[in-house]
Amino acid sequence: MDRSRHRLVRVAALASAIAIAIAIAPSAYAAARRSLVLEVTVAGRPADWRAEALARTLTADLADDQLGPRAAPACRGPCGDDALRAAGVALIVRATLAEAQPALGYELRALWPGAPPPVRGAIALGGFDRTMLAGVLRDRLHRLARATSDDTAAPEDRGAGDTGLPSPGDIARVLGLALAVLAAPIGLGSLRARRLVARAAALRTLIGTAGIAALATGLSLLAPANGHGVLLAAGGLAWAALAAVTLPVVFPPLPGLGRADYRDLLRLLAGWVGLVVRRAVAVAVIYAPAALGLVLAGDAILAAGDAVQLALVLPLGLLVVRQAVRLAIAVAAERLDARLADPEVDAATAAAWQAAVRGYLAGYLRRNGLPIDDERLDRLIIVPAAGDAVRIYGGGATHTRLAISRRMLELGLAPYGRPHDYAAPRVSTLHWTQWNAGLVMATEPGAVIATREQRQPRETTTEGDPSETAREHLGEPPTLIGIIEPQALDPRRSYRPHDDPAWLDWESGEEYDGTDASDRDFLFGILAHAIAAIERHADRFATVGLALQHAGRVARVAAPLGRLLERAGDAIADDHTAVSGARHHLVQYLGWEAWQREDLLTKRAYAPELEAMSRRLIALTEPARPGRDAARARKRLADLADLAGLVQGARAPRAPWRRLALAAAVAAGLGAVLLAVVDAVRYHAIYTQRQTTQETTEKPAHGKDQ
Incomplete structure (x- = not known):
């Protein structure tokens, strides 16, 4: 019940995170900075000094976290929309300052594919200062910059450039590449074992990959207005997932640290830091080549912008590599099962x-x-x-x-x-409650002792021993010579040596x-x-070490490396x-x-x-x-044994850092004494010089008396 509830909570949390990410995708994309170019003319004359001054002023005043004014590209005359778009300009402001009346006419045009139509208007400059003018233009430019497409345009007229979602064909290509990487360890393991290995892990991986691909295809077919924002939101989730599964491996938890003796904390923390360093190196060895390959492949994996490559493609690729490593460990574990397990079990x-x-x-x-x-x-x-x-x-x-x-x-x-419980054949079927009626040894000199033949067990009969040596309960000395217990008293034919279940089933005062x-x-x-x-999470690293020690033909070369990893991997x-x-x-x-x-x-x-x-x-x-x-x-x-809190009364731990601290203190004391001696010697020379100078100054000039 508890595990089911925890799983439901995890699924609900993941679904909520995805829903929130999709909901806030427009705002996430709104934070993207748009490049902006200003063209100002005065009554159609762009070379006027007033136009140049107004352009510089607006360039400085309109710059913020969403607008990035830049210089216009080099064009012969006024730049057209195609030239600006080719230069990477997202917004163009064309303003005209009238001479007859103080007014500023403007046209705000977005240049990205599928952008909304331009916004035109005029601002009366009477009563406007510099701050107010920049504020009006900035508000209208912000509304235009947050729009990603023209909602009034027909679907076939909307652009499908870098800001759009990948097509189902692109998703299928990426899915095929991911499945090829994930299938590599299972395929190699199956070829060596001549059977399908790691079936459960492969099935779970296939279901998860298919679910992600179905979600991506559904979003691509829905074609939301803010496709670029959806990609960035998905990239945020991918980076969060990568951090959530990688950080616990690099920074492993230490449950039970609260029960440690305070004198052992330094030793435990030092060992943990060393473990973190080794884990970080191991993770870097796995992730660094994969990240380099993903960056170099670039558009060959998914044709998208640099932002999408960094935000989405890179973390998803690293997650695929991580899952491939997990599958390789699952394959190696099954191979180790066959080598280590007892064949008789x-x-x-x-x-x-x-x-x-x-x-x-x-x-x-x-x-x-x-x-x-x-x-x-x-x-x-x-x-x-x-x-x-x-x-x-x-x-x-x-x-x-x-x-x-x-x-x-x-x-x-x-x-x-x-x-490993076993039952031995009973020599006698006598019940354990009758063990006190045992063979009585002779207590007087000359008493008859049972012969060897008399001590041999007899076969059990249903009605007891009909012989003349049958035991009588009254009037006879207690002896088992020739006694055969009736089968009805204890029908068991076997027993467990050296114990009795009736005695060990319950202990007084304990549950x-x-x-x-x-x-x-x-x-x-x-x-x-x-x-x-x-x-x-040390079991996965131990699997690598054991796999190298049982690597078959290359075991002689790989076994020392495997033993080294096994010893140094988790000190x-x-x-x-x-x-x-x-x-x-x-x-x-x-x-x-x-x-x-x-x-x-x-x-x-x-x-x-x-x-x-x-x-x-x-x-x-x-x-x-x-x-x-x-x-x-x-x-x-x-x-x-050096742990201070291991046992009460054990010898005191001899920590090497205490010796180092004592040696450092002694060295510091000797250094201080040496510095004091040197300083005293130097001061003696200065003191002597001062005394000589003082005596010379106090003598009368030219030998005259005072």
């Missing part, structure tokens, strides 16, 4: 693992008081993997995948009710939250790490996970990667036990197991 088992991990994650989020985003959990797919590494990939136009080894899933999740008492905590560190990566990942509420769980996961010891893993522990295990792992000096992943996990654990 079928679809039904994978769905069971998905449900089990989702319940585990929701339960741990609830137990730790963290928010649960159902929509985000629905878009996270758990892939039981064959290897030991944990990988996250996908995102964007497809669901995010989290590949976890099946061994790690079986270790982290308790068996009961999970895909059922989807977890089990035997669930291990390190798995929540893995899942919280993945959720934090999705919030920072703040562990810190973000720690402040998101899973710091101790992440420490246990890193400890497992480094040493793979089950005694270093806790089972659904409370905060004191989690902190104690974190202190133990941080202080552990045992060498990590061989392997690149183990060494990297050990280094990540050491870096994570």
Whole structure:
């Protein structure tokens, strides 16, 4: 219900924005500045000094944000409309100053295609000053400049120049070019896989592109009066959409920052700034070549003016390139599914693992008081993997995948009710409530001990054991030798070793939250790490790194680059996970990667036990197991231990900036002392010179006494 309501709100907001943009399109276009040329004559004599003075005065007074007076083009005599139009002039003012009476006759003519008819009139100059005259002409020129076509003209007489909308043919050509760019990654992926890949993403992209094309075609067929304004309004929406989808990637959010210790804020913000710089470089690498190609192509894509090219064609082209990258990530994610997934896990088992991990994650989020985003959990797919590494990939136009080894899933999740649950054949069908009636060992010297043959289980019968060794409830010592339990007492033929569902179904004082008492905590560190990566949009960059590592024939060359991108692409990942509420769980996961010891893993522990295990792992000096992943996990654990608010009682963090600050303070003090010494030496010389000068001045002249 909540997701449907949010989607309806988004659709309504988008529709309102489009309606408002179309409604304000005329005013948006009115802000365009019209070029203006003035021609003033006095009784038909253009060379008169009064005409030149009036033309200069009006040129200075009429300039504003909508009118841009300029010099007339070089013509032999008065310029005609065609010559002015060819020179890019939009408005021409032809004024005539009469000699007989103080009046100014004028003609205001618009020169763009489909412009309204000229406006003629006369202004009596008696009682008008310079400001009033310019105000009257400016008002009439503004009304003419805001008009884009002659509403009284026939449709076939209206112009279709640069200010008009593109024709349906132009829209079809642009649509075909966009579809060709979008189909490239899907086509290449389908050829390699020999089947259609990323079907859902391709279908959504096709529907969205067709909807935009239908809207553009409808506007073109309606042919509104302010076509240029509609294009500019659409360009504004396109730039806004591009900013809305790009800025969250360049400036990723950090949920959970409010839970960070104040001493860690500088470290977190420094890591975030570094991440922003790397993201900005990555986005520039993708957008810059596309923008350059769109600018160079120009009218080959859409024959429109420079303003329309910059306002509409450029952002739409960048949005198409962005969607093509998203489709390429979706194709790479499906290819990685085939390489990373465990081939022994079928679809039904994978769905069971998905449900089990989702319940585990929701339960741990609830137990730790963290928010649960159902929509985000629905878009996270758990892939039981064959290897030991944990990988996250996908995102964007497809669901995010989290590949976890099946061994790690079986270790982290308790068996009961999970895909790795198993039932062993019962040696005895004795109900667990009767376990207290067990074999009684001899308590006196010389007592008879059950033989091996007597300890062998008997087959279950419907009526019990008819042999002579059948147990009697009264008068016999409690023993199970030769006892066969009647089948009616417990008909079950199998049981789960080491646990009993009746005992684990309910815990006193706690609400059922989807977890089990035997669930291990390190798995929540893995899942919280993945959720934090999705919030920072890091899954898409990780897909590129994994795709390079599994690039087939060129993997030897591309794999080092992929590993470099995977490591350097998101250096703040562990810190973000720690402040998101899973710091101790992440420490246990890193400890497992480094040493793979089950005694270093806790089972659904409370905060004191989690902190104690974190202190133990941080202080552990045992060498990590061989392997690149183990060494990297050990280094990540050491870096994570420097967080000031990680655990209570852990060693104090040794921040390198404190040492630098101390060194800078010492250097500043030594510099101040050195400057003081130098200044003292220089002042001593000056002082000596002053004393000598003073003694010379005080001596009597020519040896005479005073």
